[in-house]
Amino acid sequence: MSESYTGDRLSIPVAVFHGAQTGPRMFVTAAVHGDELNGVAACRELIQSLDPQRLRGTILIAPLVNILGVQLHSRYLPDRRDLNRAFPGSPTGSLAARIARVVLDEIVVASDLGVDLHTAANRRTNVPQVRIDTADPQTLRLAEAFGAPYILSAATRPGSLREVAADRGVPVLTFEGGEALRFDTDAIQVATEGILRLLHHLQMTDAAPEPPHDPPVVMHDSRWIRAERGGILDLQVGPGDQVRVGQTLWATTDPFGHERSAVDSPDDGVVIGATTLPLVSPGDAVLHVGLVGERPPHEDDPSEEEDQVEDDHPA
Ligand SMILES: [Zn+2]
Missing domain, CATH: 2.40.50.100 (RNA polymerase II/Efflux pump adaptor protein, barrel-sandwich hybrid domain)
Known part of the structure; x- marks a missing residue:
């Protein structure tokens, strides 16, 4: 998408699976925060397990969205901006804005729905959970099909991928699980199996992992x-x-x-x-x-798209 000062072309790797039959288009993004690696492992497993011959529709998998942050083991871009506050971005804006715009145009709005994979920030850990607006019944059904142990209603943060996708009519499940800069086997498994269940729920595949023993606990x-x-x-x-x-x-x-x-x-x-x-x-x-x-009526929702405490630069 652009050229670095070393002269290398910078590109964001995307695996595209075009199914043999038609169906929905779904995206999976990981490492929008460059130090959040469980989603990278989940994408790797998905890419190895999906078979286009048995697929209806299209899946776009971007394991290293913030590829410059990944190279630095950093949540942020080299310009210290948070990519997940830079959406919708702009083709003439900052580095973060330009990357955000490419991701939005080429991946997010090119899809009917998506899953954005995160972990807790540095020195924190999250149990596997899906964050959505639980007041939206369609997204809630998708989250229930995913089957993570917890579904948390979380207001979107300005400039986040999930917020801007929702504005454009693309429901996004934000998955959170584990810690930054580590692989957590349980979180990786919940993410991978959840996406496979979601594909089956959308009738894009014929088989999926068993649903979890207990249905997800919904938290408002x-x-x-x-x-x-x-x-x-x-x-x-x-x-x-x-x-x-x-x-x-x-x-x-x-x-x-x-x-x-x-x-x-x-x-x-x-x-x-x-x-x-x-x-x-x-x-x-x-x-x-x-x-x-139940959420008490008429109360503002103070929860955040991301854990607000993980932000070095709170809004
Ligand atoms: Zn994150």
């Missing part, structure tokens, strides 16, 4: 629980655990083990994300708790 909201006092962390719960109001979530101690503070859960919910760094300062986000049950 979530909140990050932050530390009021710093210290060395003693987490009492972990990713995937159910928590109850008043249950102790963590304590912090001084270096000699004397307790400084204990933090109780303000909500009933499920831990869907957590810090992996056991040293906390006041204000640090320690646990992300998904709230099960």
Whole structure:
């Protein structure tokens, strides 16, 4: 798509599977944040397993969308911009804007729907989850067919791939699972099998992995629980655990083990994300708790497309 100062042509690798029969067009994108690698592994498995002869429709798979960030092991582009805040982009704008526009035109709006694969940011981990607008019944059905353990209703962030795709009528499931710069076997399997189930749900393939034993838990909201006092962390719960109001979530101690503070859960919910760094300062986000049950009416939704705390440059 462009030329670097080394003279190399920069291109974003895309595998295109044109089925022998007609059907929907679906895209899969990974590494929009260049240090989020579980989706890269899921794309690799998909590319190896798909057979165009047995496919109805078309699948576009882009394992390394932010290829410059991947080369640097970085969430961001070399110009320090976040590609997932740069959509819809522009052919005459910044590097991020130009890449965003190519991805939007060539992959996103060329599709009927898509899946965008992410992980938690540096020093955090997420349980496998799909983030959508659960108020949209069509997208909710797609997320249920995907079969990740959790479906989280998340407002879109300005400039994100999911938001701009939704504006153009292309439903997108944002998958989150695992950590940055690591492969997490469970998250990779949930992502890969979820996409294969989605293809089967859309009648693009004839077979799919079994649906999960338990249907996905739908969460209409979530909140990050932050530390009021710093210290060395003693987490009492972990990713995937159910928590109850008043249950102790963590304590912090001084270096000699004397307790400084204990933090109780303000909500009933499920831990869907957590810090992996056991040293906390006041204000640090320690646990992300998904709230099960109905959303209270007329309440603004503070949740984010991405974990807001993972952003070095919050909006
Ligand atoms: Zn991400």
